[in-house]
Amino acid sequence: MLANQRLEFTGNPAHRPENPHKDSPRHPEPYVVSPELKKAVNLAIYLRRPLLLEGDAGCGKTRLASAVAYELGLPLYRWDVRSSTKAQDGLYEYDAILRLHDVQTQKVEQIQLAAEVETDEQEDEERVNRNPANPKHYRKFGALGKAFQLKNHPAVVLIDEIDKADLDFPNDLLTVLDDPWEFKIKETGETIRATHKPIVIITSNKEKGNLPAPFLRRCLYHYVDFPNNAKRLQEIVEKHYQICEEESPPPPDLVNTAIERFLTVWNEGGLFKKPGTSEFLDWLKALHTFEAKPYSATQLKKDKLLPYRELLFKLQQDWKKYAKAS
Incomplete structure (x- = not known):
């Protein structure tokens, strides 16, 4: 992939580079x-600005990043945000305790060598490749840190469920996701600057309200x-079975009946967590x-009790709502 190549997402995975x-x-x-x-x-x-996605759970926010990265042939680095997440976590982590451990281990080995004490022949190969005198051996890059280091092309970075973090977290990201697109590693004295600005996709479920205005x-x-319509769900089913070739597609009449019944459940209201x-x-x-004899469209229409509701409902209230035939 050429560094100056204009990237365009078409939604067609067949456009993936060789x-x-x-x-x-x-x-x-x-x-x-x-x-x-x-x-x-x-x-x-085009603008190299983060794309913030909001929407109901299960609408495809998270999977978009994978679709973009696959089609464009770019690396995908995922950052799952938690309540304790800090902005630095996506840049790098520095393991000072491991460095201290290696210093102590090195001293012990020197004492054993001087005393001609036999050591274990199976050395820790990873530790052998680390040198306590070099602090760079003890920093590990996060999703954004990896993306900033790429020299020949950008990466796709998914920052998933940003609203789970502290309210200061989004604004802390602004210092990195803006010119000059760089960050410093104080333990090593390095300045890491992005050669290619990453394609950043951020998802939010608004768990803690609106995100800060500057962000x-x-x-x-x-x-x-x-x-939420039969045509779009039909397209999703067709695309799914085109790509998952090892799975045999259901007959069209079963697909149509399943879509109709699913949308009826989804739209009738009263669900605490929609599938x-x-x-x-x-x-x-x-x-x-699943069964030796698969469901037919006719059987699905006649069955008053929704089959396999374990797959659709994840909360007790919703489960009980459809536990009895109506």
Whole structure:
């Protein structure tokens, strides 16, 4: 891939380059991208601004990063945010305790050598390659740190569920995801500057309310709608079975009936946690292949009790709502 090549995401995994990066996803993502979302991704790539995605759980926010990285043949570095996450965690970690341990181990070995004491023949190969005199051997790069080090092409960085972190976390990221796109490692004295600005995709479920205004101004924003219509779910099913060739696709009449029943459940209200597309695909697979005799469209229409509801409902209230035939 040429460094100055204009990147464009089309939503077609067949456009993957012949020689993708070794850290690029190895398997295509069965992702159906809307024209609006495709344009948002390409704007983010062109402007090199983070793309902030919001939407209901299961609408495909997280999987988009994998689809982009696979098609473009770029490395994907994922950063799963937790309540204790700090901005530095995505840049690097420095293991001072390991360095101190290696210093002490080195002293012991020198004493043993001077006393001609036999040591274990099976040495720790990783430790042998570390030198306590070199602090660079004790820093480990995070998702953004890895992306900043790439010299020939950008990376795709997924910052997943940013709203789980402390409220200061998004603003702390601004010092890195903006010019001059660099950070310092105080323990080694290094300054790491991005040769190619990464393609940053950020997801949020608004668990702690709105993100800070300065951070939102820096991002492009797109709300990912759940594919709440039969045509879009049909496209997702077709794409899924095109890519997952080892799975036999269900007959069209079963697919259509399953979509109709799923959307009825999804739209009738009263659910505390609505199922997403991944739950729907698992449910459809179970209908088609779990039993020795698969469900037929007619059987699914007649069955008052929703089959395999274990795959669709993850909260007690929702489970009980569909535990009895209506």
